[in-house]
Amino acid sequence: MTSNTDKLRAVFLTALMIGSVFAAGVAFTGGAAADATGVSATTVDREAGDTTTDVTVNYGAGNDSVAYVISADTSYDSGTDLYASSDSADGTSTTFSGVDVSSLDAGTYNVYAVANNTTSPTSEPAASEPTDGDDLTSWSNTDNTFDIQSPSDDTSFNDGGIVFQGQTASYDAEAADGDFGSQNGYTLYERTDSSTGAPVRELNEDSGWVNATTSGLDTGTTYFISNNGQNPSNADINFTIREQNFDVAFDGDETANDDTDIDVTFESTNRQNVRYNVTITSENLDDSELEEIFDDLSEDNSDFIASDIDVNDDDDDEDDGIALKLPSGGDVTAGANFSTIDAGEYEFSFEVSDTTASDTETLNVTEAAEANTEFIDVESVARGDVSTFNVSLTGTKTATLTIGTPSQGYQANVTVQDGNGDGYVAFDANTYKMAGKSINSNADLEPAFSVVNDDDSIEDVELANGQNIESPLDNGNYRTTVRSGPDANNTADDKSRLSITDNTGISGQNIWTAPGAIDKTEDVLDAATQDSSIVKGDYIVHEIQAQGIFGILADADSDLGAVISNGDLDLSTVQTDDSTQLNRNQKEINYSSGTTYETVSDAENNTLYIAVSTDNLNVTRNGDKVTDNPIDFGNDVFNTTVTLTESSDLVDENVSQSAEFSAEEIDHGLNQDTYNLTNAENQTITGYSNAAEGTDYNILVESTNTEGDGFIEPTNPATVDADGELSAEIDLSDASVGDEFEVVLEDPDADTADDASGTIVEEAPTQPTDSTTDEPTDTTTDEPTDTTTAEPTDTTTAESTTMEATDTTEDTDSSGGDIPGFTTGIALVAILGAALLALRE
CATH class of the missing domain: 2.60.40.1930 (Macroglobulin (MG2) domain)
Known part of the structure; x- marks a missing residue:
């Protein structure tokens, strides 16, 4: 019979066993606290001449014996690895200073460390060197890495590259050769084939450098330097001798x-x-x-x-x-x-x-010819515009011009340099910027002058008289002189005059249009036609006749928005009253910001062009941006007014010109619903469009019912002409009589504008000349709208996928907690319960 004492003893031993399982981790952790806790070694920079590192071992208090190993891997090798120890460690760290690592190649190395307490109560053995082949991760308490950086390779040529005849091929052996320092000396070899080299001469090594002069070496021959024999595959570096072309x-x-x-x-x-x-x-x-x-x-x-x-x-x-x-x-x-x-x-x-x-x-x-300068031309100009000066230089590359005289109340000295040596300098003088309220110093005056040819230059600008002028230069004839050199006081070689005439301000405005597919502004102007009906995608081109505005534009680098903001020139585009909806204010197209446009100045013909893209217009109402249908094509009409303002000081009162343009709904299509064409070349298909003249469409013809392989003619350009008509010649010689086909008119965006059907016949019937006059309007108005408007909205809802994604993420939170199981607390409660039961019995 088992006694209560035996039962209690059994219960106690069981509890002790279970407790030891859970406490084992704590016991081991406590024992390791006194070992080495960290180790580090400083980086070795051989480029800076470093050959040593400092190794620092950290450990718990009480340790007095520490050791480290530096190794390239995890296995100890007493022949190559570095080991050192100290039995007089104190505190919590020991640094081994100036550890010599010159025997190690450049690279990343491991440093391992141990620390022991040889005194009571632990009385551990002193740290000792591992045995060859020992696993250093097992031997050590801690480890880390550090770098031995190689010096930069300063070899004077590339491996396999060219060394020119007369140069010295300098090889940085210490930096580049992993076998540097071996007992084998370096030799220069001539490469004879892929496996053999003929020795040419032995080479000396001096402070890590191996130098091979090219004296006596043959041009076009490949040589190599090696300390590993004459096989080219073991070469340290190769080069070929060439003669430099010069x-x-x-x-x-x-x-x-x-x-x-x-x-x-x-x-x-x-x-x-x-x-x-x-x-x-x-x-x-x-x-x-x-x-x-x-x-x-x-x-x-x-x-x-x-x-x-x-x-x-x-x-x-x-x-x-x-x-x-x-x-x-x-x-x-x-x-x-x-x-x-x-x-x-x-x-x-x-x-x-x-x-x-x-x-x-x-x-x-x-002998130099006597220096001389003279005027080729001084361009007369309207007040506020830009005049071009053209000067000839002989025997000099520097000339100084004087514009005006003290008696005229204005004098500017401009020094120019002929940078390309062609004997001429042309430069522009902006009469809007040559004088005025903001022109009080030489620095203020500099922007008024600029060279026409970038090779030439304006060297100096001096405002000798005219600091108190409140407006741009007055109309009049200004005496101009020129002399060689930079000194305006030297005797003039030639004289002329700058004639500034009265300007007319804004004298006219016309509206043109151009195809929207054109990218370059110059091409837009070439393609523009005078037409005030604008469809979406086309350019609006304002042609403005004016004098006196080109200096303003040049000063702002043709940034129309900046000019408008400045207030000297104003441009407003406002919706007409008749096209404005009831109880609404007019819309305005804001050209000063948010609208895409380009300007082209044709000052010679007193014309400014502003090309505006209808694809990017900043339309506002009451100052707020209109985002929903900003332009109502088919209804809106706008009036554009260009004004040279009196604040420019160029005119006594505002001078304006206005022009209207209408935003038209696109109207395009094929001229027939059905086509009977023959199986031959040059079959004509026609259409119409109110887009800008020159707009490119495409007509695609593809078989829909044929006994043969079928046919497709995908690319047949059709360009809108001055009458709003377009046509394409189609090659249907591959078709057969009886074949049926589809005709598709594609707009400039490659979208379908209209379609029709057709049949290949033996001979196409003659069409009455007036049979197609009214058909386009009747057959192409409603169908495209009915078939393409509502479908995307009906088929792109995403509610179900969104909700499902939300639902599936809830389980993630519930799976991250503790898993019920057998824990220390539950085990001890069970044991105590068993003990009480034993006592009761």
């Missing part, structure tokens, strides 16, 4: 010693991607003169750098030539200047500094 040419055989430039071109067809130096010498020119000639190249291209240095390494930079650093690109040109050089013939030698490439050029320098 040519120098002046743009002409002679130049004058004035301040104009002559272009010089440096060309190398096989050395294009890097900059390189050229040494320039000439027997009759010293270094300072050479530098003056070629330093001018940097004005055209700042990447040209001329310098008087010690070219021949004799510790003396005198009379040994100059160095010119060329831009990359292979074919570079800039202007050289001989203004300080005596007349005579000069031979120039050009030698590439690091290769054997060279060239010579001869140039005859002539």
Whole structure:
């Protein structure tokens, strides 16, 4: 019989066993708290010359013996891995400073660490070195990684690339060769075939570099450097010897010693991607003169750098030539200047500094003609518009013009430069910006002048008189003079006058239209026809006749919105009263913002064009944007008024012109419901459209019932003509008599505009000339609307899929909680219950 004591003992042991299962994790965690808790090693940057790292081991208090291992993998190798230990650790971390890692290649390494407490009460053994082959993850308490960064590879050529004759092939062996430091020396080999190389010479290694001069090497031959034998597959690096192609040419055989430039071109067809130096010498020119000639190249291209240095390494930079650093690109040109050089013939030698490439050029320098400037033309202009000045320059590339005199109350000095050496400079003078309330300084005046040719330039602008003028320049004849050089006080070479006449302001406006499919504004104007009926998709083209507005537009870079906002020029497009719905205010098309348009100024013909896309109009009512049917095509009529305002100070009172255009509903279709055509070429199908003249449609013909393979003629352009008609010639020679077909008229968006049916007959009947006059209106009005309006709305509801998606996500929350099961609390309650039951019994 079992006693109560035995029962209680059994219950107690059972409880102890269960408790130990749940407490095991806690017991292990408590034991590990005293081990190494972290380890790190600093990055080694060999580019900066680093060869050591600092290893820091963190651990719990009480540990006094620590050790680390640096290894490329998880298995210990005493021959390559690094190990160190310390038995005098204190506190909670120990740093091993200056650990030498020079024996390790560049890469990412693991660092492992252990920490032990050799004192009471644990009395663990001191940290010790693992045995070869030990798993370091098992040996250690913690691990981390660190990088040994390799130095950048500064090899002077690419593997398999070109080394030019005369260069030295410099191989950065320390950075690039993983086998650097081995006992094998480096050798230069000539590649004889894919598996064999013939030794050429042994190469010295100096501070990590292996250099192979190209002296004695054959052009066109491939060589390789190796410290692993003569098999090319083991080569450290390969290269092929080439002769650099190099040519120098002046743009002409002679130049004058004035301040104009002559272009010089440096060309190398096989050395294009890097900059390189050229040494320039000439027997009759010293270094300072050479530098003056070629330093001018940097004005055209700042990447040209001329310098008087010690070219021949004799510790003396005198009379040994100059160095010119060329831009990359292979074919570079800039202007050289001989203004300080005596007349005579000069031979120039050009030698590439690091290769054997060279060239010579001869140039005859002539005495400069006496500098002279004169007016070719000064354009008369209406007040507020832009005048063009054209000046000729001889023996100089700089001229200064004076516009006006003190007695006229205005004087501006403008210095221009002939940048392309053609002897001419043309520039525009904006009479709207040359004077006025905001023009009080040289900086204010600068925007009034701009060169016509981008190669030329405005060098300086000076407002000598006219700071207090309150409006654009008055009408009148302004004396103009020109002289060479930058000094306005020099004697003038020529004189002329700027004639500013009275302007008419806005004198007329016409409405044109053009097909909406055209992208470029110039093409829109070419295709435009005078027509004030506009359908959706077409351009509205405002043709405005005016004087005095082109300076305003030029000042705003033709940004019409900015001009309108400024208030000098106004453009409003407002719905007419007759087309406005009852009890509604008129709509307005806002051209200052939100509407897509382009402007083209034809100042020569006093005409401004504004091309407006009807696909992107900012329509407002009472200042609010109209988003629902902004333009009611078939009803709306708009009046556009263009005004040159009195606030521009160009007119005494507002000057306006208006024009109307109507928004028409598109009306297009085929001229017949059925067609009888023959199986031949040039079968004509006609249609009509009120879209802009030049609008492109397409007519598609496809068989619907045929005994043969059937046919389709998908692309048959049909363009709207001046009478609103369109037609296409169809090749039906592949069809057979009796075949039935469908005709589809496609609009510019490739949508179906109309369709008809047809039959191939032996001979098409003659159609009465007036039989198709009224049919289009009767047969194409209602059907397209009935068949395409409501279907999308009926078939695209998404309620059911939305609700289902919401319902299916509820289970996610219910699946994330605890799963009922056997826990410590329940187990102990059961045990206590058993114990009480035992006592009761």
